[in-house]
Amino acid sequence: MNIETKTHTALHIVKGAIVKVLGPEAKWSTSASIDGAHGRIAVEYPRKPTDQQLEEIQQKVNQKITEDAEIETYTMTRKEAEERWGDWIYDKFPLPESIQTVTIFHLPDWNVNACIKKHTRTTGEVGKIHITKTRYRNSKQVLEVSYDIE
Numbered sequence: 001m002n003i004e005t006k007t008h009t010a011l012h013i014v015k016g017a018i019v020k021v022l023g024p025e026a027k028w029s030t031s032a033s034i035d036g037a038h039g040r041i042a043v044e045y046p047r048k049p050t051d052q053q054l055e056e057i058q059q060k061v062n063q064k065i066t067e068d069a070e071i072e073t074y075t076m077t078r079k080e081a082e083e084r085w086g087d088w089i090y091d092k093f094p095l096p097e098s099i100q101t102v103t104i105f106h107l108p109d110w111n112v113n114a115c116i117k118k119h120t121r122t123t124g125e126v127g128k129i130h131i132t133k134t135r136y137r138n139s140k141q142v143l144e145v146s147y148d149i150e
């Protein structure tokens with residue numbers, strides 16, 4: 001399997017863990033990038049997380065990988081998706097109005113996102129995710145989380 005498919009799927013797993021630990025205040029992703037086995041996601045958050053919270057994010061990531069949970073994808077109208085999940089399907093900058101059919105990544109009780117990229121079938125297929133660095137940017141109120149997959 002393509003390494004970037006795993007690294008990309010890991011973005012959704014890490015994002016879900018961030019929101020589980022920090023709550024809905026951390027729901028808006030401002031950026032995400034991958035390069036080979038490295039990934040980085042940034043979310044809005046109004047304060048610096050504690051070391052304990054950051055540790056807990058790594059634990060939740062591990063737990064979701066171990067669960068080997070099945071990833072669901074749906075294609076549906078934007079209206080249907082919004083009725084089911086509200087603005088949780090979006091990142092910081094919503095899709096253009098012209099897009100009326102969306103592909104939804106859904107990891108039940110973890111992460112939902114309008115995303116057209118390729119994903120693994122289960123969380124276990126990603127392998128291990130190591131959070132290598134976290135950085136809180138006070139001026140932007142943004143938390144950046146970098147990871148490697150193995």
Ligand SMILES: [Zn+2]
Binds near residue numbers: 008115
């Ligand atoms: Zn995706």
